[in-house]
Amino acid sequence: METKLKAAILIVSDTASLDPASDKVVDALRPILAAEGKWEPPAFRIVPDDVVQIQQSIYDWADSPNWYNLILLSGGTGFAIKDNTPEAVSPLIQRHAPGLVHGMIAASLRVTPFAMMARPVAGVRNKTLIITLPGSPKGAMENLDAVVKLLPHACLQSAGANSRNLHAGGVKKLESEAGVGDTQNHHRHHHPHHHGHDDGHGHKTPKAHTSPSERPQSNDPSAGPNRRYRSSPYPMLSVDEALRRINEHTPEPEVIEVPVTTSLIGSVIAEDVYAAEAVPAYRASIVDGYAVIAPDSIAAGQSTKGIFPVASIAHANVGGNLEPLQPGTIARITTGAPLPPNANAVVMVEDTTLDSCTPDGKEEATVEILAEDIEPGENVREPGSDVTLGSKIVARGDLISPVGGEIGLLASTGTRTVKVFRKPRVGVLSTGDELVEHNDPRPLTGGQIRDSNRPSLLSCLNSWGFETVDLGIARDTPASELEHALRDSLRGVGRASSSVDVIITTGGVSMGELDLLKPTIERSLGGTIHFGRVSMKPGKPTTFATVPFKPAGDATSSQQERQSKLIFSLPGNPASALVTLNLFVLPSLHKLTGLGHSSQALSSRPWLAPQLGLPRVAVVLTHHFPLDPKRTEYHRAVVTASRSDGRLYATSTGVEGAGQRSSKVGSLAKANALVVLRAGRGVGIKGEIVEALLMGDVHGSDTRVIC
Numbered sequence: 239m240e241t242k243l244k245a246a247i248l249i250v251s252d253t254a255s256l257d258p259a260s261d262k263v264v265d266a267l268r269p270i271l272a273a274e275g276k277w278e279p280p281a282f283r284i285v286p287d288d289v290v291q292i293q294q295s296i297y298d299w300a301d302s303p304n305w306y307n308l309i310l311l312s313g314g315t316g317f318a319i320k321d322n323t324p325e326a327v328s329p330l331i332q333r334h335a336p337g338l339v340h341g342m343i344a345a346s347l348r349v350t351p352f353a354m355m356a357r358p359v360a361g362v363r364n365k366t367l368i369i370t371l372p373g374s375p376k377g378a379m380e381n382l383d384a385v386v387k388l389l390p391h392a393c394l395q396s397a398g399a400n401s402r403n404l405h406a407g408g409v410k411k412l413e414s415e416a417g418v419g420d421t422q423n424h425h426r427h428h429h430p431h432h433h434g435h436d437d438g439h440g441h442k443t444p445k446a447h448t449s450p451s452e453r454p455q456s457n458d459p460s461a462g463p464n465r466r467y468r469s470s471p472y473p474m475l476s477v478d479e480a481l482r483r484i485n486e487h488t489p490e491p492e493v494i495e496v497p498v499t500t501s502l503i504g505s506v507i508a509e510d511v512y513a514a515e516a517v518p519a520y521r522a523s524i525v526d527g528y529a530v531i532a533p534d535s536i537a538a539g540q541s542t543k544g545i546f547p548v549a550s551i552a553h554a555n556v557g558g559n560l561e562p563l564q565p566g567t568i569a570r571i572t573t574g575a576p577l578p579p580n581a582n583a584v585v586m587v588e589d590t591t592l593d594s595c596t597p598d599g600k601e602e603a604t605v606e607i608l609a610e611d612i613e614p615g616e617n618v619r620e621p622g623s624d625v626t627l628g629s630k631i632v633a634r635g636d637l638i639s640p641v642g643g644e645i646g647l648l649a650s651t652g653t654r655t656v657k658v659f660r661k662p663r664v665g666v667l668s669t670g671d672e673l674v675e676h677n678d679p680r681p682l683t684g685g686q687i688r689d690s691n692r693p694s695l696l697s698c699l700n701s702w703g704f705e706t707v708d709l710g711i712a713r714d715t716p717a718s719e720l721e722h723a724l725r726d727s728l729r730g731v732g733r734a735s736s737s738v739d740v741i742i743t744t745g746g747v748s749m750g751e752l753d754l755l756k757p758t759i760e761r762s763l764g765g766t767i768h769f770g771r772v773s774m775k776p777g778k779p780t781t782f783a784t785v786p787f788k789p790a791g792d793a794t795s796s797q798q799e800r801q802s803k804l805i806f807s808l809p810g811n812p813a814s815a816l817v818t819l820n821l822f823v824l825p826s827l828h829k830l831t832g833l834g835h836s837s838q839a840l841s842s843r844p845w846l847a848p849q850l851g852l853p854r855v856a857v858v859l860t861h862h863f864p865l866d867p868k869r870t871e872y873h874r875a876v877v878t879a880s881r882s883d884g885r886l887y888a889t890s891t892g893v894e895g896a897g898q899r900s901s902k903v904g905s906l907a908k909a910n911a912l913v914v915l916r917a918g919r920g921v922g923i924k925g926e927i928v929e930a931l932l933m934g935d936v937h938g939s940d941t942r943v944i945c
């Protein structure tokens with residue numbers, strides 16, 4: 239019996255992923271393959287319109303030892319925003335097959351002009367042919383019909399069969415030559431990173447993309463160091479432009495409802511909150527003393543002075559109804575306690591004397607009030623006088639501070655839940671074969687380096703109040719380790735028990751052949767790099783990207799809106815990593831936290847608004863600072879507030895020798911500021927006033943003007 243080829247069908251549809259019974263495409267395609275007599279019954283799977291899940295299926299079917307000859311994807315190829323199948327598939331295709339694409343479109347055009355609205359992709363990954371089809375059963379059938387006769391031939395060639403033999407001999411002979419479809423003998427070899435393919439004439443052609451329009455910007459790691467770019471393809475941006483792009487691509491914050499607890503600290507209110515209860519809820523005494531009935535008019539000759547019987551006692555914790563106070567009597571009362579009905583003022587105990595006791599000598603019988611001019615309302619808090627019922631207590635954009643004022647207001651009015659912007663979860667991943675855990679007891683060998691970036695970045699993020707996930711270390715080799723680490727943290731598996739919103743990586747972003755972040759983001763995750771170089775020192779190769787994402791199996795929730803995750807790939811040099819974390823990551827996290835919604839946000843340049851990112855201040859240089867001729871430097875410094883002239887003074891953490899070198903994390907050890915030194919010749923002059931970004935608290939000093 240002739241060995242058959244293996245096909246898999248991937249249905250890409252939010253609807254079908256929720257209700258598999260709604261899919262009609264698999265049943266429509268099966269008979270077309272079956273009619274050819276060359277295919278095993280196809281495997282199939284349904285995923286939502288989610289790039290990561292689409293790509294995972296392709297990896298499962300094209301990269302595993304049990305690889306398939308053909309993957310047909312149906313759905314997500316149109317122009318709708320959620321249609322991202324071509325974007326998911328293209329980066330994984332190693333050799334494109336535009337002929338199949340033209341064939342399918344030409345066939346469909348004979349049926350409908352709407353065929354022009356399709357965006358099919360076809361090509362080969364490893365030994366597997368991948369073709370996208372429309373999402374409608376009719377469209378999928380028409381497209382498959384157009385190419386189905388060619389598929390066995392194309393698949394066998396993709397699997398490594400010699401094309402001349404293919405044309406000359408039968409499919410069966412070629413199958414055994416190629417070793418495909420042989421499910422009995424597991425002789426298939428898995429070469430996900432082969433460096434070329436046979437062109438059918440015995441020549442090896444390089445796999446690297448050649449046409450500029452096809453060529454992604456990043457290096458193709460499998461092309462080898464001799465084919466890497468020798469100058470960076472990423473334009474060098476100014477810091478302001480980089481910040482603008484970060485702001486542009488950072489999604490709007492998500493609103494959630496949470497209970498009023500201390501975990502609210504650092505959250506930003508998303509919806510105005512109105513008092514559901516008045517504070518106080520009753521007429522309360524402000525002091526310890528005696529509730530009295532003060533006459534309306536002292537001027538009319540009436541006085542509160544005199545001796546009165548103590549008729550009742552009102553304590554702050556008293557429940558139930560109090561007896562009304564009769565004229566000519568007074569009631570002992572404590573601070574915060576409700577006034578008895580009829581009472582309208584309170585006399586402080588200090589303004590009274592004891593006149594007589596009860597016969598048992600234990601209680602006050604009569605008390606003399608010494609003050610003559612107690613007015614109605616004196617020492618009384620009227621209901622709602624602290625917080626009026628229905629008044630706005632906190633507004634959208636307000637930050638819940640650790641000082642406790644906002645939480646106190648919410649608590650005092652019985653507010654049980656509030657709507658806030660969800661704080662982002664941030665994952666931190668170190669990359670590099672040379673890294674060992676910082677607390678590994680073994681002595682370092684060879685070129686090993688202790689991973690200092692992860693602990694320092696995690697500390698900094700925690701101090702800002704963000705939830706962090708330690709994503710560990712990803713090795714450079716095999717390259718798939720990095721890809722899997724990123725993919726897992728996006729999906730919330732492995733070290734990240736639930737998915738992170740922002741991934742921060744360090745290392746692997748510059749020009750080395752093992753600098754894999756850019757190619758992995760672009761080529762494997764289908765992400766978009768918004769910038770890959772910034773004119774600054776340290777931090778030149780800082781990279782910022784977004785990766786499309788949709789949570790699995792939940793096509794209707796509001797989370798669906800959150801379609802991209804952010805990746806900040808920071809340089810590996812420890813000072814560079816920490817400086818760029820402060821400069822670039824913080825404003826984005828602030829935006830995700832909802833700080834951009836504060837009423838104080840600057841509307842013209844919101845990405846520079848003071849509440850997004852570090853506070854900016856003017857500082858006086860206490861000594862000469864060397865300038866970089868080309869790049870703006872973020873010079874690590876200690877800023878102190880002068881007790882004599884009230885100004886802020888900046889002193890470098892080290893300018894001599896390796897002082898500010900980007901590998902030297904010690905340059906940040908005592909620093910509380912980054913002094914912004916614009917590129918130029920010579921030095922920043924002692925006494926000059928420049929801008930600085932405050933990273934920590936400023937303490938007082940005896941520094942003075944020193945020109």
Ligand SMILES: Nc1nc2c(c(=O)[nH]1)N[C@H]1C(S)=C(S)[C@@H](COP(=O)(O)OP(=O)(O)OC[C@H]3O[C@@H](n4cnc5c(N)ncnc54)[C@H](O)[C@@H]3O)O[C@H]1N2
Pocket residue numbers: 668669670672673687688689690691692744745746747748749750753776777778779808809810811812814900
């Ligand atoms: N030919 C060029 N080479 C370099 C350029 C350039 O423009 N052209 N840029 C330089 C600049 S600037 C920087 S910054 C670094 C950035 O390097 P990478 O981000 O690619 O980082 P790696 O190569 O992985 O490592 C650099 C350095 O940092 C150490 N490192 C990495 N991770 C950690 C960690 N978690 N803890 C402590 N130390 C770490 C690593 O061992 C290296 O020593 O590239 C320049 N090269």
Ligand code: MOO
Pocket residue numbers: 774775776777778779809811814900901
């Ligand atoms: O720009 Mo790199 O961060 O100087 O070393």
Ligand SMILES: [Mg+2]
Pocket residue numbers: 745746747748749750752753
């Ligand atoms: Mg490098």
